[in-house]
Structure formats: structure tokens, C-alpha cells
Amino acid sequence: MAKHHAPAPKLRSKDELKALAEAGAAELGWDAPARDVIAWVERNFDLPAVAVACSMADAVLPALVADQMPGVDVLFLETGYHFPETYATRDEVAANLRVNVVDVLPETTVEQQDRLLGKDLFARDAAQCCALRKVAPLQRTLAGYELWFTGVRRDEAPTRTNTPLVSWDEKNGLVKVNPMAAWTFDQPGRVLRRQPPARQPAAFPGLPLHRLPALHPQGGARRGPPRRPLGRIRQDRMRATRMSTYLSEETQVTDSAVSTRLSSLDTLESEAIHIIREVVAEFEKPALLFSGGKDSVVMLHLATKAFWPGKVPFPVLHVDTGHNFPEVIDFRDRTVERLGLKLVVGSVQEFIDRGELAERADGTRNPLQTVPLLDAIQQNRFDAVFGGGRRDEDKARAKERILSLRDEFGQWDPRNQRPELWNLYNGRHTVGQHVRAFPISNWTELDIWRYIERENIELPGLYYAHEREVFARDGMWRAVGEVSQPRADEQVITKTVRYRTVGDMSCTGAVESNAYTVSDVVVEVAASTLTERGATRADDRISEAAMEDRKKDGYF
Amino acid sequence: MTTEAVLPADLETALPTTLFRFATAGSVDDGKSTLVGRLLHDSKAILADTLDAVARTSADRGFGGDKGGIDLALLTDGLRAEREQGITIDVAYRYFATDQRSFILADCPGHVQYTKNTVTGASTADAVVVLIDARKGVLEQTRRHLSVLQLLRVAHVIVAVNKIDLVDFSESVFRGIEADVQQVGRELGLGSDGISDLLVIPVSALDGDNVVERSERTPWYSGPALLEVLETLPAADELESHLESFRFPVQLVIRPQGALAPDAVAASLDAEAFRDYRAYAGQITEGSVKVGDKVSVLTPGQAPRTTTVAGIDFAGSSLEEAAAPQSVAIRLADEFDVARGDTIAAAGTVREASADLYAALCWLSPKPLREGQKVLVKHGTRTVQAMVRSVSGKLDLATFKLEGASSLELNDIGHAQAPPRSTPAAGELPAPPPYRCLPGDRSAGRQHAGRRPGQGPPGRPRGRALQHLRSSPSRRNRRNSARPP
Structure with missing residues (x-):
């Protein structure tokens, strides 16, 4: 088997390649046939400067490219953890196709890595393991090419619906070509299940391309012995980090069940919509707490889906601390107008001006929201209020029911919560009591971001990387503004930051980040080692039970 | 937060993750919160700042003596009272993901007093992990939990025999408990009713044996580690959506x-x-x-x-x-x-309407359920009034036989008959039970709708003891089968 290739020919400059990618994208348009895409590559690139990425889950992409560009390099990520069948596929590809299979090797063998980092790193830290055995070796190898082919298809995931045929791959610094981007594939479950694991390399000579197992988006993940529900030793856990669907011959999941299985985001969305509809059906006067923050934006988006094509049938309520980011207030107003909603605002400033609330010594206004909130609920006779609280945010939130009863004083009694079985929610309450409803209780921060990406939901710009004057306090970056001025010993610098939460300016910190787009944020959140509140909320750090105390008092 | 690896988009596999919900239950001090902490910790679901806070508190309390270990239970006990008393009062929901799945974990309390919270946590679970202390074996609370799980028709019941390190990884201790568990399962119909399955695993939550990785210290056990099981079991909807009528x-x-x-x-x-x-x-x-x-x-x-x-x-x-x-x-x-x-x-899958409701139930209110009592029945999206005509009996947890009773106290499991009040002239239940026959209720010739009670709101106006009887409206209707009285 060929090892790393001989030094690649001198490569053209990045600017030149970038221009070429743009020209190619323009020439080929949105859905040129794969043959034309490959022909364009053939016209514009020398064979040694071109690579095909292949998981050996399938052989369609190498077969396609080799047909027009015989002798092309095919990169195989040799993690050392593949199923024997995957290696067999690789060998058959090498033997039967006119390609040059290049094993992309990590720095260390499995044995060396075990010695250095301990055995079975994949099980303990999949991210690190993948970085060492897949990502870094691939990046190193790609540096020797001008262009790479991948087998990405737009119908594989909602996040891939915008995959171009030809683009500039900024991360790896070369042209990326997805000749199969426009291909579709219906009923993946069915084909996948019909495909005997060992047959795929031999299968492709006679079969039309669209029948090849390669068309399964991740066929390789399922190669190998049939999965058993229990007792299976996982030899190849690194092979597919997102692989989650469970297919077992023994459990007799039928094709229809396979085709209707929901993703975790769909399941969460469905649950949230059910909750929103229940509350609207069972309560007289619900309202949705809307701050312009990402959780409330997602909640409002879910509400629009729940009642389509009707309007969202309740007003939104915002407690304005008077220290909100102006961008967020602007976003709030635009959103409310766009959806034709009624906005009710409770103002902390007004309570302070009237002398009913006193500014705190630390200047933080988040804890002051409770009184105006309860006042607005009472004044407007809201009997149910939707909140964007998530159980992954805090230990006290992790305990709260989806429908949570508040007494006349808005207080939560954590020791005496009602049973809440299945998807039945008990909204019964007496006059003066109200209910807080948390439709996105079961979402994590990462779920929220993936959903924002998938649904293309607009957020205030603060959530994405931008330059800002900040100073360090309490281990966080605080924005310089009217309400948060640096002390004499705190130095102001300009940093590229973004916000993970957008609460009160006086106590919300920014994090250093280069996440300029929603996909960047998804990656960043997935890799983060700090909780959202721990990273950005000074007021939750006050004590172990900070959130519980505030919730008992009627805070969200 | 999750432990998912970050990869360039092209290396990611394309199918999105599915969701799997599971709950943990057990008696007091079975080490449940420690097990949950271990799962979260070993699957890297605990983020740095949370771990720091827990380490600080552990150190403050001198946990682990001079070695300065981490009290993993602190990761889940979220309420002040829980941390002070060192017990779990209410369900704590935790979120983590592996390369296989996204998990929602409901960590339920063990104390009998908080059974209503355990029921809450288990009702939405695809699987429930019941802990047993290897030194104590099957206790009454274990039997109660397993009965409740049978009542809730939880699809997968996993019994984790914990603290196996404290019995020197003894196979005979494990086999003895395993046999007891299987016996309870047989008596309850757990694992043999065609609805659920029952699995027993030896673990040490404190040391991590058979939690995420298979342990070398239990060579006599050839089965999977707990997380392996959780990653591979089919979720309830995956099992059922094609089997059931719309x-x-x-x-x-x-x-x-x-x-x-x-x-x-x-x-x-x-x-x-x-x-x-x-x-x-x-x-x-x-x-x-x-x-x-x-x-x-x-x-x-x-x-x-x-x-x-x-x-x-x-x-x-x-x-x-x-x-x-x-x-x-x-x-x-x-x-x-x-x-x-x-x-x-x-069409064509609906049973005849009935005004009578015969329910196997776990009573969750501090006020007892009595004959003649007025209750509310929540049934799908409809809530109707009903009256308890008779309480047919209560389950003796030692024998699993129904013994005569005229009322059900908090946490009792029993059977009751409740025809709706203000029954329509036609004598029909306001909403005809749209349930289909399940293998389990073949022998019973009545309408069974698996009604289970919830607790009414505290401080009802005029002091009336209206309770919520809640039905299972969902896919969980597989749980409709009634048990012969």
C-alpha cells in the first residue's frame, strides 16, 4: 500500500486557486452533472494536485473520478480502528480501480498512542482522538494538493442543503469539489439494510451508480458484523462520531419505522410544540417571555410553527432591565413587528425611578427583574408564562417541571412539585397563581445552536464574533458601556468576542471567539469546556444555590 | 453539553443523532447519584467549571479523606436541601451525548416518600436503570420500583448491582441477586410480557467498573457495560411506531x-x-x-x-x-x-366505548384515594370528572398479590374502578377509550385504559379532594394492559 505520496508538484498560489474556484462555481452553476464537474477539474488541474477523500464506506466517488481521471490519489484515513471489512474495501478499491490509494496515517500508531495517552482514547475523549487520528493527518496531507473531491450530498442533512459543487475550502487552503452534491437518495434505511456488508466492492462493476451502496451517506459506519443490541464490542467507535441510529436485525424494526425515525432535533421540536399548544389550549391568557436572547428567539420560532398558518395567539413579555444591549432591544422590536405580535414591557428602570426597587451595590440588575416581572404578570392577568429555561443551564433548573406552578407571590416550591407523567401537563391553578411553562426544558445549548443553524433563525449580532472594547473582570470579558465602566486597575483592550448569553450588560460577559457564523458557533459550543452560564454570567456565581434562590423568589 | 467530536464537515457522518431517554431509580444510598455522576464524568459531559465547583465543595467537606476525591453525587443533587441532606428529592435531568446518541437522563430519588418524583422521571423514559446495593440485595423499595416500572410499561429495565467492589467482586453474590431480580421480574411479568426486557449488570459506580467500560475485575461477567447497553437499546418509539395503530x-x-x-x-x-x-x-x-x-x-x-x-x-x-x-x-x-x-x-381499530374505567394505579397524593371520591381523569387531551366506585385492592409488595383494601395511601399500588360522574345518558365514557387490545390484557374482558393517578394541586378550593387520575395518552398505551385483579 502506498504511503504518503512523493512531494507534490509546486502548487499554484492560494489567490490563484481561489479565483479558479470562483470561476468553476460560476461555470458549473448549481446542479451540473457529476461528469461535467469532474471534466472541469480535469481541464484546470494537473492529476498529481488532485485528491479524492474516501472513507471506504463506498467506492462511488473514487469510481466516478477515476473514470475520467485515472491514477488519481484516493486518501484513506487510516486511523487504525477500522473494521476488517473496511480495510478489505480499501484493498479492493486499490486493486480494481485505476487509482492510487494513499493511507493517511496519524503521527502515532495505536500502540504508541496507547502508551502516550492511555488505552482507548476514543472512548474517553472522542474529540481528541479524532483530532489526532483524523483531522490533523488529513489537514497535513491536503496541504500537498490543490484540490480535493468529497462525497457530500445536499440531501444528507439540512445543514448541507447549500453545499456548492465547487468552492474554496478556507480551512484547508485548497479547492473543494463535491461532484455528488446535487444527487439525491430516497429511503436510505431500505437500501442500507439490503446491502450485505461484504459485497460492496465487487458490486460496482455491474450495477448502475445510483444503486451502489455508496449512496448510503455513511455506509461504512455499518460495515462489519451485524449489530447486536447487547454484548457488542465496539471496535470502531471513532468511525462515525455522529452515528447514532440503531439498526438491529434482532429488533425487527421495519422499513417504515426506519424511514420515520426522527432526529433528536425533530423530537425536541415536536415535544416543544406539543407543550406550547397544550398551554394555549388550557390557559386563558398565556404570554411568552421574550428578551431577544437566543432561547426566547427559538421558543418564539417554535410558536410560529405550532400555529401556522395562524398568528402566534399570545403576546410577548419583556422585562427590560434598562441595561439591555441596544442591539438586542432593536432586534426585539423588529421581531415583534415582523410577526405582528403585541409586546408588553416591564421596566426595571421605572421601578427604580419610583423608588420601589433599589439599585444593588454591585450594579447588577438581573436579580431586580423579579418584581417587574411579577407585576407585569399580575397587571396583565397572565395565567401562564412561557420561559426559555433549559434544564442543562443550572442544577436548580435541572429539577424544574415543564409546567411549574407559582403561588400568589410567584414563588416556586422545589420540594413539593407536582407529578408530571408522560406528555400530560397539569395546569390547574387557583386565582392568583400562575404557571411557568418551559417548552425547551430538554434542549441543550448545542441543540439550540444546531436548531438555529438548521432553521436559519436570525439572532442579534452580538452572538457572533465582533470587535469590542472590553476589560477583564471576574475572569470574564466585560463590554465597556454606560453601565459597565472599568475600574482604574482594569485595562481596556479591543478583542474579537461574542456573547453566549445576552442578559443585562452589567453582568453579562463576552467570550473570546472567532465564530463569525452560526456553523462556527455550533463547532465552538460543541468543543467548549465551560458551561454557558459559568462562562458569562456573574450573577450565577454568587453561590452554589444562586439560581435556586432566585427561582424560589419568582425569577425565571 | 456534549462530548461530540469536532470534525470538518466532510468527515462528519450525515445522519443526525437520535434521542434516548433513560431514568435511574433505587433505594436510598444505593449510590445512584454517584452512578449518574460517573456516567456524566466518564463520558466527558461535565464541563470544567462545573467540575471545579464540585471539586471545591468535595474538598470543603473532606470527601475522600486525604486523597481528596470528588463526590460525584454533587453533580446531580441540585437543590439546597438535597445537598444538605445528601439525598435526592426530585428528579434531576441531565444531558449528554456520545458518538452514538443524545441522552436525556432523569436521575430519580430513591426515598419512598418521593416515589411520585420517581414516577415522573420514569414515565418518559425509554429505559430505567434500577440500582441495588450488592451488600443489601433486593429490598422492598426495589420491588416497589420494579412494580411501578411494570405499571408504567417501561420498555427496558436494567438492574445495576452496585458497589460490587464492596463484596470483592464476588460472582456468587451477583448471581444470587440476579436470580432474585429475575424472580421478581417473573412475578411481575417484567421482561416476559412482550413489552419489556430485563437485564442485570454488576457495577461499581465509585470506581467505574462496567459503567462506561467493561471491567477486568468481573471476569465472570461477559455482558456489556451499562453505557454500551444504553447506546444500543432501541428507543420506545423506534420499537413501536410501526406496531401500533394511529x-x-x-x-x-x-x-x-x-x-x-x-x-x-x-x-x-x-x-x-x-x-x-x-x-x-x-x-x-x-x-x-x-x-x-x-x-x-x-x-x-x-x-x-x-x-x-x-x-x-x-x-x-x-x-x-x-x-x-x-x-x-x-x-x-x-x-x-x-x-x-x-x-x-x-378507522377500524377502535374498541367499543365504555363508561367504566378499571385502573391499575400508583397513588401519588398525600390524601388517600377512597371509595366514593370524586376525581378528575385526564385522558389524552380531555379531562373529565369521575367517581371512584370501588377500590379493589392494593398490591402487597412482598408477595405481589392484591390484598383487600378500601383506600389507597400515598405510594400504594392498587386497582380501582372509576365510572365518570355525570355519565351521558348513553352510558358512555366522555371520550371512548381509543385503545387497542394488547397481549397483556387478553384475559381481561373489561375496558382497561391504564389510568394512573397524579396528584391534584395542593390547597384545592373549598377543600375538595379532587385528584387527577391521569391516563396514558401516548405511545405508552402499550401499557394499557391491566393485570388480573
């Missing part, structure tokens, strides 16, 4: 008339397009439905009306088919009067 409790009617969403107006060139729009919104609780399917609309006091599905809408898109647990809006071919509380079901 059931769709109507939550509300979407009939916007003038009040159209601005984006719906914008998307449609014809402002009149939605003038007569009428769809029934709800979440599919069982089975699946296709456009053109024949369905029955079930309304209390009326014979089922049959029509066909004209459309399945979801937020601006039309679907050809949908399955549990999707939330959708369904349009029907005929203009029936359909309202919240009605059920749309696959």
Missing part, C-alpha cells in the same frame, strides 16, 4: 380566518388561500398516518365518524405521512365538528 388526540383547532401569520400571508400570493383553512393540531401518540388514510373521529357521546385524511401540515410544508411522536396539523376530507379532547384514530 392515535392522535386533538389539542386544538387551527382556524386562523383573519388572524393569519404575516409570513404565511407573504408566502401565499392568494390572501384568500387560508380563508377556510381548518386543521386539527396535535402530537401523534402512536402509529403513523398517511394522506388518504381512513380515520375515525372519536367524540364523547357520539358514534365514531369515519372520513379520510386530506392533508398533513407542519409549519408551511405538507407531509405525505407522519408518525409518533411528531407534532402536526391534520386536515380531514369531511367537515366534522371536531374539538379539543376528541381523538382521531385509524
Whole structure:
């Protein structure tokens, strides 16, 4: 088997390649046939400067490219953890196709890595393991090419619906070509299940391309012995980090069940919509707490889906601390107008001006929201209020029911919560009591971001990387503004930051980040080692039970 | 947060993750919170700042003596009272993901007093992990939990025999407990009722044996580690959605008339397009439905009306088919009067309506359930009044026999009959139970709808002890089978 290739020919400059990618994208348009895409590559690139990425889950992409560009390099990520069948596929590809299979090797063998980092790193830290055995070796190898082919298809995931045929791959610094981007594939479950694991390399000579197992988006993940529900030793856990669907011959999941299985985001969305509809059906006067923050934006988006094509049938309520980011207030107003909603605002400033609330010594206004909130609920006779609280945010939130009863004083009694079985929610309450409803209780921060990406939901710009004057306090970056001025010993610098939460300016910190787009944020959140509140909320750090105390008092 | 690896998009596999919900239950001091902490810790679901806080508190309390270990239980005990007392009072929900799945974990309390919270946590679970202290074996609370799980028709029950390190990894101790568990399972029908399965695993939550990785210290155990099981078990919906008949409790009617969403107006060139729009919104609780399917609309006091599905809408898109647990809006071919509380079901799969409800239940209110008591029955999306005609008995946890009783106290499991109050003249239950026969209730000739009680709100007006009897409206209707009294 060929090892790393001989030094690649001198490569053209990045600017030149970038221009070429743009020209190619323009020439080929949105859905040129794969043959034309490959022909364009053939016209514009020398064979040694071109690579095909292949998981050996399938052989369609190498077969396609080799047909027009015989002798092309095919990169195989040799993690050392593949199923024997995957290696067999690789060998058959090498033997039967006119390609040059290049094993992309990590720095260390499995044995060396075990010695250095301990055995079975994949099980303990999949991210690190993948970085060492897949990502870094691939990046190193790609540096020797001008262009790479991948087998990405737009119908594989909602996040891939915008995959171009030809683009500039900024991360790896070369042209990326997805000749199969426009291909579709219906009923993946069915084909996948019909495909005997060992047959795929031999299968492709006679079969039309669209029948090849390669068309399964991740066929390789399922190669190998049939999965058993229990007792299976996982030899190849690194092979597919997102692989989650469970297919077992023994459990007799039928094709229809396979085709209707929901993703975790769909399941969460469905649950949230059910909750929103229940509350609207069972309560007289619900309202949705809307701050312009990402959780409330997602909640409002879910509400629009729940009642389509009707309007969202309740007003939104915002407690304005008077220290909100102006961008967020602007976003709030635009959103409310766009959806034709009624906005009710409770103002902390007004309570302070009237002398009913006193500014705190630390200047933080988040804890002051409770009184105006309860006042607005009472004044407007809201009997149910939707909140964007998530159980992954805090230990006290992790305990709260989806429908949570508040007494006349808005207080939560954590020791005496009602049973809440299945998807039945008990909204019964007496006059003066109200209910807080948390439709996105079961979402994590990462779920929220993936959903924002998938649904293309607009957020205030603060959530994405931008330059800002900040100073360090309490281990966080605080924005310089009217309400948060640096002390004499705190130095102001300009940093590229973004916000993970957008609460009160006086106590919300920014994090250093280069996440300029929603996909960047998804990656960043997935890799983060700090909780959202721990990273950005000074007021939750006050004590172990900070959130519980505030919730008992009627805070969200 | 999750432990998912970050990869360039092209290296990611394309199928999105599915969701798996599981709960943990056990007696006090079985080390449940430690097990949960271990799962979260070893699967890297604990983020740095949380771990720091827990390490600080552990050190403050001198946990682990001089070695300065981490009290993993602190990761889940979220309430002040819980940390002070060192017990779990209410369900704590935790979230983590592996390369296989996204998990929702409901960490339930062990104390008998908080059984209602355990029921809450277990009701939505695809699997429940019951802990047993290897030194103590099967206790009454274990038997109670297993009975409740049988009642809830939890699909997968995993018994983790914990603290196996404290019995020197003894195979004979484990085998003894395993045999006891299987015996309880047989008596309850757990694992042999065609609904659930039952698995026993030796673990040490403190040291991590057989939690994430298989342990070398239990060579006599050849089965999978706990996380392996959780990663591979099929979720309840995956098991069932193709087995069951379509059931769709109507939550509300979407009939916007003038009040159209601005984006719906914008998307449609014809402002009149939605003038007569009428769809029934709800979440599919069982089975699946296709456009053109024949369905029955079930309304209390009326014979089922049959029509066909004209459309399945979801937020601006039309679907050809949908399955549990999707939330959708369904349009029907005929203009029936359909309202919240009605059920749309696959035609020809509905049993005869009945005014009688015979329920196996776990009573969750501090006020006992008595004969003659008025209760509320929440049934799908409908809530009706009913009166308890008779309490037929209560389960003796030692023998699992039903013994005579005229009332059920907090946490009792028993059987009761509750015909609805203000029964319609026709003598029908306001909402005919749209349930189908399950293997488990073949022998019973009555209507069983698996009603289970919840607790009414505290401090009811006028001191009336109205309780909520809640039905299982969902896919969990597989749990409808009643047990012979």
C-alpha cells in the first residue's frame, strides 16, 4: 500500500486557486452533472494536485473520478480502528480501480498512542482522538494538493442543503469539489439494510451508480458484523462520531419505522410544540417571555410553527432591565413587528425611578427583574408564562417541571412539585397563581445552536464574533458601556468576542471567539469546556444555590 | 453539553443523532447519584467549571479523606436541601451525548416518600436503570420500583448491582441477586410480557467498573457495560411506531380566518388561500398516518365518524405521512365538528366505548384515594370528572398479590374502578377509550385504559379532594394492559 505520496508538484498560489474556484462555481452553476464537474477539474488541474477523500464506506466517488481521471490519489484515513471489512474495501478499491490509494496515517500508531495517552482514547475523549487520528493527518496531507473531491450530498442533512459543487475550502487552503452534491437518495434505511456488508466492492462493476451502496451517506459506519443490541464490542467507535441510529436485525424494526425515525432535533421540536399548544389550549391568557436572547428567539420560532398558518395567539413579555444591549432591544422590536405580535414591557428602570426597587451595590440588575416581572404578570392577568429555561443551564433548573406552578407571590416550591407523567401537563391553578411553562426544558445549548443553524433563525449580532472594547473582570470579558465602566486597575483592550448569553450588560460577559457564523458557533459550543452560564454570567456565581434562590423568589 | 467530536464537515457522518431517554431509580444510598455522576464524568459531559465547583465543595467537606476525591453525587443533587441532606428529592435531568446518541437522563430519588418524583422521571423514559446495593440485595423499595416500572410499561429495565467492589467482586453474590431480580421480574411479568426486557449488570459506580467500560475485575461477567447497553437499546418509539395503530388526540383547532401569520400571508400570493383553512393540531401518540388514510373521529357521546385524511401540515410544508411522536396539523376530507379532547384514530381499530374505567394505579397524593371520591381523569387531551366506585385492592409488595383494601395511601399500588360522574345518558365514557387490545390484557374482558393517578394541586378550593387520575395518552398505551385483579 502506498504511503504518503512523493512531494507534490509546486502548487499554484492560494489567490490563484481561489479565483479558479470562483470561476468553476460560476461555470458549473448549481446542479451540473457529476461528469461535467469532474471534466472541469480535469481541464484546470494537473492529476498529481488532485485528491479524492474516501472513507471506504463506498467506492462511488473514487469510481466516478477515476473514470475520467485515472491514477488519481484516493486518501484513506487510516486511523487504525477500522473494521476488517473496511480495510478489505480499501484493498479492493486499490486493486480494481485505476487509482492510487494513499493511507493517511496519524503521527502515532495505536500502540504508541496507547502508551502516550492511555488505552482507548476514543472512548474517553472522542474529540481528541479524532483530532489526532483524523483531522490533523488529513489537514497535513491536503496541504500537498490543490484540490480535493468529497462525497457530500445536499440531501444528507439540512445543514448541507447549500453545499456548492465547487468552492474554496478556507480551512484547508485548497479547492473543494463535491461532484455528488446535487444527487439525491430516497429511503436510505431500505437500501442500507439490503446491502450485505461484504459485497460492496465487487458490486460496482455491474450495477448502475445510483444503486451502489455508496449512496448510503455513511455506509461504512455499518460495515462489519451485524449489530447486536447487547454484548457488542465496539471496535470502531471513532468511525462515525455522529452515528447514532440503531439498526438491529434482532429488533425487527421495519422499513417504515426506519424511514420515520426522527432526529433528536425533530423530537425536541415536536415535544416543544406539543407543550406550547397544550398551554394555549388550557390557559386563558398565556404570554411568552421574550428578551431577544437566543432561547426566547427559538421558543418564539417554535410558536410560529405550532400555529401556522395562524398568528402566534399570545403576546410577548419583556422585562427590560434598562441595561439591555441596544442591539438586542432593536432586534426585539423588529421581531415583534415582523410577526405582528403585541409586546408588553416591564421596566426595571421605572421601578427604580419610583423608588420601589433599589439599585444593588454591585450594579447588577438581573436579580431586580423579579418584581417587574411579577407585576407585569399580575397587571396583565397572565395565567401562564412561557420561559426559555433549559434544564442543562443550572442544577436548580435541572429539577424544574415543564409546567411549574407559582403561588400568589410567584414563588416556586422545589420540594413539593407536582407529578408530571408522560406528555400530560397539569395546569390547574387557583386565582392568583400562575404557571411557568418551559417548552425547551430538554434542549441543550448545542441543540439550540444546531436548531438555529438548521432553521436559519436570525439572532442579534452580538452572538457572533465582533470587535469590542472590553476589560477583564471576574475572569470574564466585560463590554465597556454606560453601565459597565472599568475600574482604574482594569485595562481596556479591543478583542474579537461574542456573547453566549445576552442578559443585562452589567453582568453579562463576552467570550473570546472567532465564530463569525452560526456553523462556527455550533463547532465552538460543541468543543467548549465551560458551561454557558459559568462562562458569562456573574450573577450565577454568587453561590452554589444562586439560581435556586432566585427561582424560589419568582425569577425565571 | 456534549462530548461530540469536532470534525470538518466532510468527515462528519450525515445522519443526525437520535434521542434516548433513560431514568435511574433505587433505594436510598444505593449510590445512584454517584452512578449518574460517573456516567456524566466518564463520558466527558461535565464541563470544567462545573467540575471545579464540585471539586471545591468535595474538598470543603473532606470527601475522600486525604486523597481528596470528588463526590460525584454533587453533580446531580441540585437543590439546597438535597445537598444538605445528601439525598435526592426530585428528579434531576441531565444531558449528554456520545458518538452514538443524545441522552436525556432523569436521575430519580430513591426515598419512598418521593416515589411520585420517581414516577415522573420514569414515565418518559425509554429505559430505567434500577440500582441495588450488592451488600443489601433486593429490598422492598426495589420491588416497589420494579412494580411501578411494570405499571408504567417501561420498555427496558436494567438492574445495576452496585458497589460490587464492596463484596470483592464476588460472582456468587451477583448471581444470587440476579436470580432474585429475575424472580421478581417473573412475578411481575417484567421482561416476559412482550413489552419489556430485563437485564442485570454488576457495577461499581465509585470506581467505574462496567459503567462506561467493561471491567477486568468481573471476569465472570461477559455482558456489556451499562453505557454500551444504553447506546444500543432501541428507543420506545423506534420499537413501536410501526406496531401500533394511529392515535392522535386533538389539542386544538387551527382556524386562523383573519388572524393569519404575516409570513404565511407573504408566502401565499392568494390572501384568500387560508380563508377556510381548518386543521386539527396535535402530537401523534402512536402509529403513523398517511394522506388518504381512513380515520375515525372519536367524540364523547357520539358514534365514531369515519372520513379520510386530506392533508398533513407542519409549519408551511405538507407531509405525505407522519408518525409518533411528531407534532402536526391534520386536515380531514369531511367537515366534522371536531374539538379539543376528541381523538382521531385509524378507522377500524377502535374498541367499543365504555363508561367504566378499571385502573391499575400508583397513588401519588398525600390524601388517600377512597371509595366514593370524586376525581378528575385526564385522558389524552380531555379531562373529565369521575367517581371512584370501588377500590379493589392494593398490591402487597412482598408477595405481589392484591390484598383487600378500601383506600389507597400515598405510594400504594392498587386497582380501582372509576365510572365518570355525570355519565351521558348513553352510558358512555366522555371520550371512548381509543385503545387497542394488547397481549397483556387478553384475559381481561373489561375496558382497561391504564389510568394512573397524579396528584391534584395542593390547597384545592373549598377543600375538595379532587385528584387527577391521569391516563396514558401516548405511545405508552402499550401499557394499557391491566393485570388480573
